[in-house]
Amino acid sequence: MERSTIVRVHEGLHARPATRFVKLAKGFESDVELVKDGKAVSAKSSVKLMLLAVKENQEVTVRANGADAIEALEALIGYLENPRAGLDDEAEAQSPANDAGQEAAPAPGSVPAAPDGANRLRGVAASEGFAIGPAFAHFPPDIAGQGRVLRAEEIEGEIDRFRTAVGAVQARMDNALAQDSLSAGDRGIVAALRDIAADDSLTGEAEGLIKGGNDAVSAVITAASTIAAEFSAVDDHYLNARADDVHAVGRQICLVLLGQDDVSLENIPEGAILIADDIGAWDLARAPLKRIGGVVCGHGGATSHIAIIARSHGIPAVLGLGGQVNALRTARDVALDGNAGHVIIDPDEATRADFAGRVEAAAKERAGLTIFKTVTPKLADGRIIEVAANIGSLEEIEAAQEAGAMGIGLFRTELLFMRHMHLPSEDMQAETYAALAKAFAPYPVIVRTLDIGGDKPIAGIEFPDEENPFLGWRGIRMCLDRPDIFKRQLRALLRAAVHGNIKVMLPMVSDLSEVRQTRVLVDECTAELKAEGVPHATFDLGVMIETPAAVLIAPTLAKEVAFFSIGTNDLTQYIMAADRLNPTVAKLNDVTNPAVMSAIEMTAKAGVAAGIMVGMCGEAAGRPDLIATFVKMGLTELSMSPASIQRAKKAIMAMAAEG
Ligand code: PEP
Numbered sequence: 001m002e003r004s005t006i007v008r009v010h011e012g013l014h015a016r017p018a019t020r021f022v023k024l025a026k027g028f029e030s031d032v033e034l035v036k037d038g039k040a041v042s043a044k045s046s047v048k049l050m051l052l053a054v055k056e057n058q059e060v061t062v063r064a065n066g067a068d069a070i071e072a073l074e075a076l077i078g079y080l081e082n083p084r085a086g087l088d089d090e091a092e093a094q095s096p097a098n099d100a101g102q103e104a105a106p107a108p109g110s111v112p113a114a115p116d117g118a119n120r121l122r123g124v125a126a127s128e129g130f131a132i133g134p135a136f137a138h139f140p141p142d143i144a145g146q147g148r149v150l151r152a153e154e155i156e157g158e159i160d161r162f163r164t165a166v167g168a169v170q171a172r173m174d175n176a177l178a179q180d181s182l183s184a185g186d187r188g189i190v191a192a193l194r195d196i197a198a199d200d201s202l203t204g205e206a207e208g209l210i211k212g213g214n215d216a217v218s219a220v221i222t223a224a225s226t227i228a229a230e231f232s233a234v235d236d237h238y239l240n241a242r243a244d245d246v247h248a249v250g251r252q253i254c255l256v257l258l259g260q261d262d263v264s265l266e267n268i269p270e271g272a273i274l275i276a277d278d279i280g281a282w283d284l285a286r287a288p289l290k291r292i293g294g295v296v297c298g299h300g301g302a303t304s305h306i307a308i309i310a311r312s313h314g315i316p317a318v319l320g321l322g323g324q325v326n327a328l329r330t331a332r333d334v335a336l337d338g339n340a341g342h343v344i345i346d347p348d349e350a351t352r353a354d355f356a357g358r359v360e361a362a363a364k365e366r367a368g369l370t371i372f373k374t375v376t377p378k379l380a381d382g383r384i385i386e387v388a389a390n391i392g393s394l395e396e397i398e399a400a401q402e403a404g405a406m407g408i409g410l411f412r413t414e415l416l417f418m419r420h421m422h423l424p425s426e427d428m429q430a431e432t433y434a435a436l437a438k439a440f441a442p443y444p445v446i447v448r449t450l451d452i453g454g455d456k457p458i459a460g461i462e463f464p465d466e467e468n469p470f471l472g473w474r475g476i477r478m479c480l481d482r483p484d485i486f487k488r489q490l491r492a493l494l495r496a497a498v499h500g501n502i503k504v505m506l507p508m509v510s511d512l513s514e515v516r517q518t519r520v521l522v523d524e525c526t527a528e529l530k531a532e533g534v535p536h537a538t539f540d541l542g543v544m545i546e547t548p549a550a551v552l553i554a555p556t557l558a559k560e561v562a563f564f565s566i567g568t569n570d571l572t573q574y575i576m577a578a579d580r581l582n583p584t585v586a587k588l589n590d591v592t593n594p595a596v597m598s599a600i601e602m603t604a605k606a607g608v609a610a611g612i613m614v615g616m617c618g619e620a621a622g623r624p625d626l627i628a629t630f631v632k633m634g635l636t637e638l639s640m641s642p643a644s645i646q647r648a649k650k651a652i653m654a655m656a657a658e659g
């Protein structure tokens with residue numbers, strides 16, 4: 001028996017809804033299939049369901065055959081038509097994003113150079129501070145198939161070995177899911193991997209290959225490539241990304257078969273120095289950051305996302321070591337100086353004592369700064385300088401409040417989008433922004449609209465291949481071309497504005513029309529919310545000044561926006577034409593270069609003349625050596641990593657005392 005319906009599941013049957021659908025289907029004895037465009041797949045396989053790529057508002061047919069077919073049809077059709085009803089597990093779309101991403105702190109990048117001592121390497125000073133601890137090398141090896149042809153009598157044993165390995169991987173993932181410490185975002189990721197491991201698409205394919213005489217490791221590698229290729233071929237950006245999940249599960253099974261352990265960041269010992277060629281910001285954000293003593297990487301520059309995450313968590317980091325990082329693969333202990341960009345391999349006793357002293361002195365300095373937590377920095381002329389925090393998730397609210405942040409000067413919304421397997425809903429965004437507004441009211445919370453481009457794609461947005469993604473379709477450019485995504489965010493912000501002092505700023509602005517077009521969309525959203533009877537409030541609209549074009553038209557822009565926030569990270573790279581991620585040009589990527597300082601001054605002048613607030617949220621805002629200069633230029637808001645706030649307040653107070 002069968003029934004057809006229109007799918008009302010938001011964004012279609014992607015990972016979590018597919019899993020829920022499978023869970024429901026497995027509760028029935030009947031064979032159940034889902035049919036789309038004449039193609040039928042088992043409703044008890046989440047991989048097959050995902051590969052069917054069922055989208056919201058598409059017509060599908062559910063077919064059931066067995067004793068409880070009527071009940072199965074009713075339940076499954078019910079889910080497709082009303083996915084929220086009757087489900088109490090893992091309200092995935094409700095949980096605000098976790099973690100990561102901030103800014104500020106001194107640490108200008110220094111150019112990587114050749115080793116200047118047998119055991120001393122130089123890289124980019126990416127996150128200030130000193131650390132010394134055991135090295136934790138994170139260089140996951142590639143796994144190659146063994147290419148062994150099995151004898152007939154070996155096959156059964158190899159299948160048993162394979163099944164045991166799959167069981168072990170599933171158990172490991174179930175264990176991870178049972179941990180309370182797992183954030184909602186991470187739980188979604190692990191659950192999706194567990195579903196793949198538990199699904200017979202991958203395992204069935206691998207078993208078929210073993211039966212054909214392939215050894216288990218080769219079979220898993222081939223099977224994972226086959227299934228991953230199917231995901232890659234689907235015309236859906238989100239499903240394409242699942243190919244990586246399949247490879248990740250395949251890798252785990254192979255490691256168990258080989259009796260090896262993957263180098264996992266989960267196991268990093270307390271205080272260890274993480275050594276890697278590259279770490280995805282995503283992996284780092286999910287790592288037990290509290291346990292990491294320091295980070296050393298072959299890749300990355302002072303404003304790369306690894307650096308930003310490290311700074312936001314107060315973890316000293318030296319990046320951009322290039323091939324030199326290989327010298328650290330076998331190190332036992334490592335000392336690192338995140339201010340100078342030095343790394344010392346297996347330091348001798350004298351160096352150890354020196355670093356231990358520096359770590360202690362830094363802790364003392366931090367303790368001495370706590371008196372500035374509650375200080376409101378005021379200049380001799382009575383002007384108050386707002387020292388605010390840059391954060392990227394609700395989890396960082398506490399750190400910002402603890403530091404004494406006078407609001408949020410930059411809430412990076414990208415992580416909210418990156419941490420989910422589909423575009424975050426308006427409700428979920430509204431809840432997140434409202435939580436921020438409430439936490440800091442009456443101080444302002446400046447939310448930056450989505451600032452993303454092809455260099456870090458996210459599920460649900462198809463980015464073109466671009467030769468220069470940093471000069472391409474990103475930030476406000478992408479948002480204006482995708483009003484469906486942009487309006488969802490603007491509506492969420494208008495709704496959240498009811499709960500506190502929300503301000504909104506646009507990234508990567510280079511033309512006045514971008515502000516005007518945004519205003520039209522804001523007006524449209526306001527009218528829609530009014531017509532729908534949804535509570536909402538207005539917000540101040542400002543722009544980031546981070547392109548040379550924005551600096552040059554600042555006097556015109558200032559007449560149409562409520563505030564400026566200078567993004568020195570991008571402004572420096574665009575003024576100096578020096579890629580902020582490229583360690584080889586790190587020397588040029590210097591905010592103190594007269595060209596950049598003059599751009600900042602021009603912006604400040606234009607803003608002050610128009611009577612609007614001029615702030616700064618690039619990393620330079622947290623540099624005590626530059627704060628007085630910025631304040632003298634007329635800036636009245638400085639937003640930075642929570643870790644830099646007290647030192648910045650101290651610098652402003654010192655300046656005020658000097659008159
Ligand atoms: C900047 O460019 O200065 C900025 C604050 O934004 P991001 O570092 O996120 O590009």
Ligand code: MG
Pocket residue numbers: 507546567569570
């Ligand atoms: Mg920027």
